[in-house]
Structures are given as C-alpha cells and as structure tokens.
Amino acid sequence: MTTMREAFGEALIELARTRDDFVVLDADVAGGTGTAVFRDAFPDRFIQCAIAEQNMMSVAAGLSTTGVVPIVTCYAVFASMRAVEQARNSIAYPEFNVKVIASHLGLDVGPDGPTHQAIEDIAIYRAIPNFRVVAPADPFELKKALPVILDTEGPVYMRTGRSPIPYVFDRDVEFELGRGKVLREGMDMTIIAVGVMVHRALEAAEILEGEGVSARVVNMSTIKPIDRELIAESASRTGALVTAEDHNVIGGLGGAVSEVVTSTVPVPVECVGIRDRFAESGDPNDLAEKYGLTAEAICAAAKRVLERKAAVSAGG
C-alpha cells in the first residue's frame, strides 16, 4: 500500500523528466500534499506561494498566460473553500489553463480532524462552470490521470489523498477523462464509487456475491463531466444504484449520479457517504467504520436499494 499523495509526488517527477511545460505551486504544505519530492528534484519548477492560497490561485492564472501550465497544490479545504472564489473568478470564468490538485479529502484525512477533512469539495467544484472534476481510485490510476489532465486544455480539479490505500488497478490501467469504468460485472444492482471508496465497493461486491447478490462495480473517477451513458446503461441493466464516496452525501457523486438517473432511466438510488455532519479526529479506518464508509455500509445500502427495486417491480 502507498498513499495517493506519494503517488502524486512521484508522478510529478516522472512527468517532469519528459516534459517541461508545467510548474507546481505550493502553499507551504509540500510535505502534506506530496510535492516535497518534486520540489527537491525540480526546484526551478516549484513555486512557493506561502500560506496564502487566495493569492496563489490568482497568481496561477497569471502564470498560465506565460507559456506554462500551473499546477496549484494545497489541502482540499483551502482549495475548495478558502480560495474557491479565486478559483472561480480568476481561473474558471476567464478559462485559464490551470490545474488544481488537492490532498486531504474526507475522512481519509484522519487524525487532523474536521477542520482539514474536506467533505464538500466535489460538490463545490462541480458547481463551477468550466471546471472538470477528477478523483482517481488508486496510485496507478492517478499516475495515468495526471498527464491526461495536463493535456486537457482548461481548468481541472483533481483529488489525491492522504492515507495508505490498496491498489485497485495494475500499472497498465488506462485513464480517459469523462469515462467511468466497469470493474466488475453484475446483474442485480450497480455500485458506483469514487476514490478511496472504490476498493471498498469491490470488497462489498465480493460480500454480496456470497449472499447471492450480483453487483456491478463502476469506478467513476471523472465526476464532471460525468459518464452519463454508463450511468444510464447501468441503471437500465441492473435497475438499482448505490453511490459511494468519502464526501458529504449532499452534492457529490451521489448528487451527480442522481441528476443523471432522474433525467434518463429513473431507478432507486442509495447514497453512501458522510451524512451531512462534521466527523472527528481518528484513524481513517476507524472513522470509516463510525461514519458509515465501509464495505459493510455499502452492502447495507445495496440491500436497501434492492428492496426498493423489488417494491417498484411489484408495484409496476
């Protein structure tokens, strides 16, 4: 197991060896976001912006007009709240080619507690026009996603992570912006997961299979633009959906999927996530247990959604 932030730092270094078109901006948290190794390897391409995230966002917009792609890095709470108005008005509205890549997401943050546990960033960034929102599921996918988002003209927000995470993919995984991926086929219902919840979704599908439920698992690593076709196809094929995210249940992946379902193939949807409250300090796995982000929580949601599906069928 490694961490997404370590993978991010390594990915930056690997990419920097082959392309010189990007710079990394930091707000005095290079140790936390994983960019310290990049700073040490490529000091000339690392721009220290100090603990001043608002200035950093707008500086990035200016830098982007001078022939480089700025990658703004900081913790998601600051990227998505303290400096989000700068991300909106300095980057998104003028359509500058800036990438915002944030660590410290949801309960994966663990012991630092709620001030640093961003549980709103997906909802916030996906509501801003021109921003694309990406959250890879493991270090291999992150490494494949980074060059793709660098090659995608325009603003992109990407989540990394803080705590050790199991591998879901092998190193040959492909990443296509805007496309979800079926990781496991199933007929009875579909679990659509993002980020740290993807490996838990796979674990849940395993448990469900033992209980006679055939669950499809989808990794939805692009939350905006979301893969409408795959959601509609999953809804139509399996008739019931569970979403799973380390984020508030309001406005994140669950919201995005529900928006698609209600306008395409309306089926029952259950959302696994943080139930609209602030959590607390603790080990990320203990927090996942207490706040309902485990494979077992996904299984429970799967049973609820299957009951609703059955009720719809009976009623129909």
Next chain:
Amino acid sequence: MSGEGRSLPEKALELRGHIITMNCHAGSGHPGGSLSAVEVVTYLFNEEMNFSPGNLDDPARDRFVLSKGHACPVLYAALAQKGFFGTEEFKMLRHVGGMLQGHPDRLKTPGVEFNSGSLGQGFSFALGCALGGKRAGRGFRVYVLLGDGELNEGQVWEGMMFGAHYRLDNLVAVVDYNKYQSDDLCSNVTALEPLAEKFTAFGWHTMEIDGHSFQEIGDAFKEARTVKGRPSVIIAHTVKGKGISFMENNPVWHGSLAPQGEERVRALRECGLEDIG
C-alpha cells in the same frame, strides 16, 4: 480613433467623454472611480506601454491589468481610443449581447487581460504574469491598477509579500487613491493609513504623486524602470469623479448609476460633447 498627434490632456478629455457616454448608454456603471483614473490610464496607454492592437498576440508585449474592475469604463475608453474596437460598442455596455461587460471579460473584449471585478484578484494575477515573464526571460512589464478600497482585501497583502519575495521589478502597481470607497470615505471604513509606510514596510519601492499630473505620472513610471530587485507601487492621489464638476468628491457617483436630464447634458458638455451619439 487612434488619437495620434493629440496631447495627453486632449486624449484624457476624450476618455472622460467616452466614460460618460457609455455610462449614459448603460444607465449604470461606476463613473466616479473611472474618472479618477483617467490620467494614469491615458499615460500608460500612450506613453508607457508597448501594447496596441497590432501586438496583442506578441508574448513579449506589456500588460495592463485593471484590478479595480468596476472602473472598466476607463479601460474600455482607452482600448477604443487605441483602436481595439469601435466606439459603437459603448451602446451595448452592460446590455445582453454586448462585448463590454459590467466588469471586464478577457474572452469577450479584445485587449482585456483578466476578468477582474472581485477585488484583489487582478493584483495577484498581475503578479503571476510578472513572475511568469521573468521565468520565461521575456522582457515585458506589467502594470496593475488598484482601487483604494480594494486594499481592504487580505489577498492584496498576500500579494504584496509575494511580489517582494520574488523581487518582481518588472511590475508597477498604481493605487487610484481617490479617498472614497463604495459606502463612505476610506478613512471611515478602515485604517488604510499610513499607506506609504505599509507598502515600504512590505518591501516595495513606494512613490506618491498627484494622479492627475502627467508630469508626476511620467516621472514615477520612469523612476520605476530604474528600480531593481523589488516591485514599485505608485500611490496616485486623485479626485473621485474628476472632471465632472458635480461628480467630484461625491460618493454617490461611485456606484451603479448614470447622470440623467440636466446633469447628463452638463456632464457631456464638460467633456466637450453635445450628446451621446
């Protein structure tokens, strides 16, 4: 409309006429803080900057960022005078389908660098341009115009530290110090003073001038070119609503309105115009 061959005061008077004209077309806008910046903007566009419709796509050209984005009529007036677009666009200021937005939009208006309007952000954007210019070895200079009320924003002071830290001597900030912000006198809103001392303490080369004197404006920009290793800031003491007698130092004209009836006739006449055309 290039304005070539005319004196700076003549060009400044034309900018004032443009501002009032588009203000009347829009029926709203921010005339007070546009008029106070006329001389600084006139000087920048005619004497200081290497920036024209002909070199818009040249990565080595100078940049002007209007961080006090609500004063965009003065920017639109200067861009029209330089030939970036025609004065017929003034009719559509703040109207649906027009290229002239209520605050600047770089994608809609040729010559606009940045979508300013949210105060403080244009300043940081300009710092990013200046740092990028230095990193890329491009010799361009960056000019950024801030409002006095804008200095209330914490982001400005983040940027002040950043500019000094990166020794951005290719950037000049100008504060249009007309003493009034949206609701009141600056001095009644918060403790802006001692302003020059603040900038100096933040490591900036600080100058104070009469912002309506072309001589003093020119001297300050020339001095800024000699400063090495730190950015420059010019505190330009100005009069809000300058040039329109009933608007001068009257905070009512900060905000979103346009002169009507007799006031409209008077404002246009003071700019040498009969009507808005």
